Amino acid sequence: MLVQSLSKQHQRTAFDCGNNALNHYLQTTARQHQNKGIARTYVLINEATPEKILAYMTLTVCEVVSECLPVELMKKYPQRIPAAKLARLAVDISFQRQGLGEYLVVEALAKTLSVYETMGLVGLLVDAKHDDAKQYYLQFGFQAAPDQLANLFMPIKAIQQYLSG
Template sequence: MKCAVPLNKSHQQAAFDCGDAALNHYLQTTARQHQDKGISRTYVLVDEAQPERILAYMTLTVCEVLAEQLPPEWVKKYPNRIPAAKLARLAVSKDCQRQGYGAYLLVEAMQKTLDVNEAMGLAGLFVDAKHAAARQYYLQFGFLAAPDQLENLFMPLKAIRVSLGR
């Protein structure tokens, strides 16, 4: 059975390879440091039969965005500065791609966004799509884009609730 758990010392970070050097480097050298400093949280997808092997990972943090970075229909609904959750990184091991693990972690990110919203208040979940394929991936899950913000994608809380059936 697969499950997402917080990154810890028992996980084999050095063995992870998603095919993107920057994402590999972050997991292997920076993720635990950021976690220890309270900057972000990294969750790894593991199989309970091999809990040390990382199948995929995501990093979540909080951010503040300007309303002007939102799609036009949302700009007037919020003050100028908006608190939100941010999916800072999402990567799947090369040998595990196309098996739904990215989607699994994306749903986890949405659930965690709702949980944090209950305690503090957030406008939604943001992600920076680093390339066209990533942008298309997130758009298929209901993320929205402002016309002049090709990388910066947004999923409002209402859409997260609908996606998760809450």
């Protein structure tokens, strides 16, 4: 398995994760966002068939309002703080339930830590679109904020602990 930045060589139209919005983003918007510097999309491939996308994730930066953080973090920071955002994560139907999503989440955590070490940010934010997604991200150590059903956050300290453990 290899994680690469999305490029022309990758067959975006063949990707199907079972979610039309995630498929559409990869097929029509991801490269545009990458070219404009809005977001970075990374694809997980098998080195034997490097054009076939097994899974993908999109990372970007965002500004988080401290009230959207878990209570114990809310008081630690000023009102608006920089964070990384895992904007999209999808695995092709043919490869689901094989640990590829977890592989990309760990990659997202590592990339977030790398940005933190160069520029500074407070953690990684993800919007869990449904309860199954929320439960999935909670297992990695993401935390829910009060009154924020979809927003989950993992502070840098937790990322460091997760990656070192």
